[in-house]
Amino acid sequence: MALHYDEIVRGSLAKQVADLIRAAILEGRLQVDERLPTEEELARRFGISRPTVREALKVLAAQNLIRSRRGPAGGTFVTRPDLDAAARTITDAATLLVGMGRFEIDEIVAARGQTEALCCRLAARNRTDEDLDAMAQELSLQQDETLNDEDFCASDVRFHRAVVQATGNGPLQFIMHAMIESFIPITNMLIYRHHERRRTIGAHQKIRAAIAERDEDTAAALMQHHVEGMRAVLDQALAHRRPEKPGGETI
Amino acid sequence: MALHYDEIVRGSLAKQVADLIRAAILEGRLQVDERLPTEEELARRFGISRPTVREALKVLAAQNLIRSRRGPAGGTFVTRPDLDAAARTITDAATLLVGMGRFEIDEIVAARGQTEALCCRLAARNRTDEDLDAMAQELSLQQDETLNDEDFCASDVRFHRAVVQATGNGPLQFIMHAMIESFIPITNMLIYRHHERRRTIGAHQKIRAAIAERDEDTAAALMQHHVEGMRAVLDQALAHRRPEKPGGETI
DNA sequence: TTTTTATATTTGTCAAACCTTTTGCGTTTT
DNA sequence: AAAACGCAAAAGGTTTGACAAATATAAAAA
The missing domain is CATH 1.20.120.530 (GntR ligand-binding domain-like)
Incomplete structure (x- = not known):
C-alpha cells in the first residue's frame, strides 16, 4: 500500500480553489472580462462556504487576475492583463x-x-x-x-x-x-x-x-x-x- | 466647502487592513519572523470581524509577505523576502x-x-x-x-x-x-x-x-x-x- | 527515561444572517 | 413625451458564533 500521500491535499481549501480558478484563467477557459458565477454559486459548486470562496477570490484579486463589483450588474470578472x-x-x-x-x-x-x-x-x-x-x-x-x-x-x-x-x-x-x-x-x-x-x-x-x-x-x-x-x-x-x-x- | 472627497474611504475594510499591515512590514515596524497578533486579536484591535481579517491576511500571504501556521506556537509571521x-x-x-x-x-x-x-x-x-x-x-x-x-x-x-x-x-x-x-x-x-x-x-x-x-x-x-x-x-x-x-x- | 496521552492555542472552515452599493424599472411629475 | 424620482432586487461586503483540525507543550503512564 505504498501510494503517494501527497497531492491528496495541496493546502487549504481556499488555496486549492484559487489555484483551480487561476488555472482556468491562464488556460483561457475563462475569457477576459467574462463573469464568474456569484460567490454563493461558487461556494455551492465547490462544496465550500462563501467566506472560503472569498478568501480564494481575494488572493486572485491581489494578483490582478480578477476584479469585483457590487450590484445587480456586478460580480467577479476576469481582468485583462494590465501592463x-x-x-x-x-x-x-x-x-x-x-x-x-x-x-x-x-x-x-x-x-x-x-x-x-x-x-x-x-x-x-x-x-x-x-x-x-x-x-x-x-x-x-x-x-x-x-x-x-x-x-x-x-x-x-x-x-x-x-x-x-x-x-x-x-x-x-x-x-x-x-x-x-x-x-x-x-x-x-x-x-x-x-x-x-x-x-x-x-x-x-x-x-x-x-x-x-x-x-x-x-x-x-x-x-x-x-x-x-x-x-x-x-x-x-x-x-x-x-x-x-x-x-x-x-x- | 471645496474639500477633497477622496481619502475618506480607500476601499474595503480588508484592503485597508492589508495596506496598514503591509506598510508596517515595509517600514520595518514589523521585523522579519516577528509574529503578528492572533487573528482574533487583530479583529479586536481593528474593530472588524475575523473573516475580514483573514481576507486581508490572505492578500498579504499571496504577496509573500506573511505566512501562517496552526497550533499553539503557530500564528502569522512576517516572511523574510525570498529571492x-x-x-x-x-x-x-x-x-x-x-x-x-x-x-x-x-x-x-x-x-x-x-x-x-x-x-x-x-x-x-x-x-x-x-x-x-x-x-x-x-x-x-x-x-x-x-x-x-x-x-x-x-x-x-x-x-x-x-x-x-x-x-x-x-x-x-x-x-x-x-x-x-x-x-x-x-x-x-x-x-x-x-x-x-x-x-x-x-x-x-x-x-x-x-x-x-x-x-x-x-x-x-x-x-x-x-x-x-x-x-x-x-x-x-x-x-x-x-x-x-x-x-x-x-x- | 521514554512513550503516550491530554490539553490549550491558533488557524481553517462553516452557516446564516444583515449591511451597502449598484442597477434597472416603474411611477410620478413636468 | 421626457425627465426626475424612488423603490426593489441582486450582488459583493461584513458580522456573529460556532466547530474542526493541527500542533506544541505539559502531564501522565509505561
Whole structure:
C-alpha cells in the first residue's frame, strides 16, 4: 500500500480553489472580462462556504487576475492583463528585496548602469520626437531651483523612464520598470545638494542630446558613467547612515 | 466647502487592513519572523470581524509577505523576502502578459537578444569555473538524442539561466529570471526538430567557449545572433498555429 | 527515561444572517 | 413625451458564533 500521500491535499481549501480558478484563467477557459458565477454559486459548486470562496477570490484579486463589483450588474470578472498593474507588482517585489538589503549597493549600481546603457543604445535607434519631448519636459522641470528634493527625485525617475520608453520595446520597458522604480529611490535617498543637481542635470542633458543625434555609443557611455558615478557619493552617504530600529507603535 | 472627497474611504475594510499591515512590514515596524497578533486579536484591535481579517491576511500571504501556521506556537509571521519567491511572482506576471499576447514576438526576441547579450558580456568578465561547469552540464545533457522536447527545452532554459548566473549580479539575475522563464516557453513551443537542436547546441557551445575565454564581444554577438536567429522560424511556426477557443468545461 | 496521552492555542472552515452599493424599472411629475 | 424620482432586487461586503483540525507543550503512564 505504498501510494503517494501527497497531492491528496495541496493546502487549504481556499488555496486549492484559487489555484483551480487561476488555472482556468491562464488556460483561457475563462475569457477576459467574462463573469464568474456569484460567490454563493461558487461556494455551492465547490462544496465550500462563501467566506472560503472569498478568501480564494481575494488572493486572485491581489494578483490582478480578477476584479469585483457590487450590484445587480456586478460580480467577479476576469481582468485583462494590465501592463501598469503587472509593473507595479514586480516593482513591489523588487522594492521589498532592495529595502530588506538582499542586494549589494555595488550590484545595483552595476546592474542599472549596464541595463540603462543598453536602453540608451536602443533609444538612440528608435526614439521618436515625442520621446525627446518627454525628456525635455523633465529637464526643464529639473532646472527649477525651488524644487524640493522629493520632486526632483521624482522627475529624475521620470527622465530615466522616458529613456526606457524611447526604446519602443514593451518587454524591455516592463522589466526596466522594476529596475528604475525600485532601485532609484535607494540611490536617491541622501544626495542632491545643489551642485549635485547641476551635475545630474548636465548628464541628463548630454544623454538626451546623444539620443537625439542617434549616437548610440555616446549615449550609452554617458548613461553608464552617470549612473556609476553615483556610487562613490552613495557609499559615503550610506556610511553615515546607521539604520536605527524604529520604535513607533506596531500592530 | 471645496474639500477633497477622496481619502475618506480607500476601499474595503480588508484592503485597508492589508495596506496598514503591509506598510508596517515595509517600514520595518514589523521585523522579519516577528509574529503578528492572533487573528482574533487583530479583529479586536481593528474593530472588524475575523473573516475580514483573514481576507486581508490572505492578500498579504499571496504577496509573500506573511505566512501562517496552526497550533499553539503557530500564528502569522512576517516572511523574510525570498529571492525565489519574488522571482516566481514576477515570472508569473510576465508570463501572463506574454500569454495574453500583450507583446509582439519581435519585441520579445529583440529584448531577449539585447539583454542576454549584455549578460554574456558580464558573464565573460565575472564567470567562475563553477559557472562554466553548470553550462557544460546542460550541454552534455542536450547531446542526448533520446531527450524529449520538453526536457530539451528545460535544459535550454537552464543553460540561459546559467549564463545569467555567471554575471554574478543579483539584481540582474532577478529581472533576467522574468525574461527567461516567461519568454522562452513561448519561443520554444514548436521548434526543435533534430537539426534545429544541433544548431542550438552548437550555438550554446560556442557561447560557453567565448565566455570561458573571457571574450566579451564574441560571446555577446553569438548570443544575440542565437536568440534573434529564432525569429524567422518562430514567425513561420506561429503563422500555422491559429489558437482555437478551447471549449472545455469552465467554472 | 521514554512513550503516550491530554490539553490549550491558533488557524481553517462553516452557516446564516444583515449591511451597502449598484442597477434597472416603474411611477410620478413636468 | 421626457425627465426626475424612488423603490426593489441582486450582488459583493461584513458580522456573529460556532466547530474542526493541527500542533506544541505539559502531564501522565509505561
